[in-house]
Structures are given as C-alpha cells and as structure tokens.
Amino acid sequence: MQNVITLTNRQTLNILGVTKVSGVSPSEVMLEMEGDRLLITGEGMEVQTLDVENKVLTILGKINSMKFLGAKVPLLKRIFK
DSSP states (O other), X not given: OOOEEEEETTTEEEEEOEEEEEEEOSSEEEEEETTEEEEEEEEEEEXXXXXXXXXXXXXXXXXXXXXXXXXXXXXXXXXXX
16 A cells, blocks of 8 residues: 555645554654654644554644654664664
8 A cells, every 4th residue: 555645734634554553642643654653743633533444544733743763673673783
C-alpha cells in the first residue's frame, strides 16, 4: 500500500498507510507507517478516525510539524553494534 499524507489548512491531517499508533496527546502523535515512524506535533490535536484494518488515520487540531524518524531499531541491536 502506498503512503499518502494530506494536510488541509493545517487543521485536518489524513494519513493512509498507518500500521500502528504508538502514542497520542494533544501536542504529539507518534505513529508507524510501512517502514517509517512519523512524529506529528501541534496543539489541541485529537484522533477523529483510526481504522487499522484500512490503515487510515485522521487527526484534527493545529498541526505544527511532521517529522519522519525512520524505522525503529530494536534495543539489543543498538547495544551490540
């Protein structure tokens, strides 16, 4: 599945290709997409739609930034480089 991110007026964020949501707060949302992690920061954010089966996420609120963090590396792999 292709990852698609659509931001409308910095208020509505639609993401296709979400495999996991790791954390949600009014100021941060951490999620995993196919092969990448994405950190979204903002104000007053809330998850409107989360459909894991169809890999769809919709967030409402003021979106300030989106940052790709790359794939998560297991702890043991980081220790024994």
